[in-house]
Amino acid sequence: MVVDHDSGRLVWAAPGRDKATLAVFFDALGEQRCAQITHVSADGADWISSVVTDRCPNAVRCADPFHVVRWATDALDEVRRQAWNEARGAVTQRRAGRSTGQAKALKGARYALWKNPENLTSRQQTKLAWIATTDPRLHRAYLLTEGLRPIFQLPLAEAAEALDVWVGWARRCRIPAFIDLQRRIAKHRTSILAAIEHGLSNGRIRAVNTKIRPITRIAFGFATPELLIALAMLSLGGHPPVLPGRT
Structure with missing residues (x-):
């Protein structure tokens, strides 16, 4: 269309x-x-x-901009699924039903991770606090995703600087999904900034x-x-x- x-x-x-x-x-x-x-x-x-x-x-x-942020949320969900699979594998290795419930908790964390921070319920805020304590890599992926959203609300000059800072942060994050994402965003940098400049x-x-x-x-x-x-x-x-x- x-x-x-x-x-x-x-x-x-x-x-x-x-x-x-x-x-x-x-x-x-x-x-x-x-x-x-x-x-x-x-x-x-x-x-x-x-x-x-x-x-x-x-x-x-x-x-x-919606699709650019969607790239980040897709990368975040990839990290969440990987963490869930790792937790589920750890439970399987125990073979004695002594699960801490981490795999189950991660499976139910999707909406807390995707939701705008201002719209989080108290239960979802608690879930994010638990993730920050138990899975630093997943929490870092969450922070990277949330760090990308406000760039589209900034004036062009500030947005350009903030986008470059974000790309540098993602490049050093040691999370494969976000390392791939920063390459994609760097590739589309001109068109991303054009969308901010022209409000399209x-x-x-x-x-x-x-x-x-x-x-x-x-x-x-x-x-x-x-x-x-x-x-x-x-x-x-x-x-x-x-x-x-x-x-």
Whole structure:
């Protein structure tokens, strides 16, 4: 799906999620109009970035902040699962049922680790305090994740400095998932800072996605996705056709 940042209208949609699908949109738009596009926001998928770079040479590419933070929460959950598996393995080795309950506690810690600090319940705060005491590596991964969130609220100059500090911190953290993440963030540094500078995100796309969900229910039983797309364009495209009987 392609959505207009200014109007919030659904501009175009097609089945598929790859370079060839996206290229169809730019083919339809034409070289002259592609050259007039000034800003494009998207997630960090390389296939989107490469097509946009090739077809929209004048466009500023902005990495969606939601997806960048999502990369960090995915890395955090990878560390949590690893800690859980290690704790479960330790319990298995004992073979006598003398578990301290650490594996069970880690399995239930996901929402405490993912939730914004200001929204934590007292029970979740206690869970985080327990993690800080019993698993320093997982707690360090949590701090790295939370350290990334506020960068997107800073002015550009401060955000650039804070992002570089965060990358350095993650590079030295000795947690493989976050070492990989800092490489990814360093690779997309320009588009991340562009999103902060221009205040762009994929919020428009997520809003359109929400509106398309009830349209999808209406489209149950349709033979092809093109019929669903036609309904979505009629409802969200902003250019309703003149219907028979209307003047």
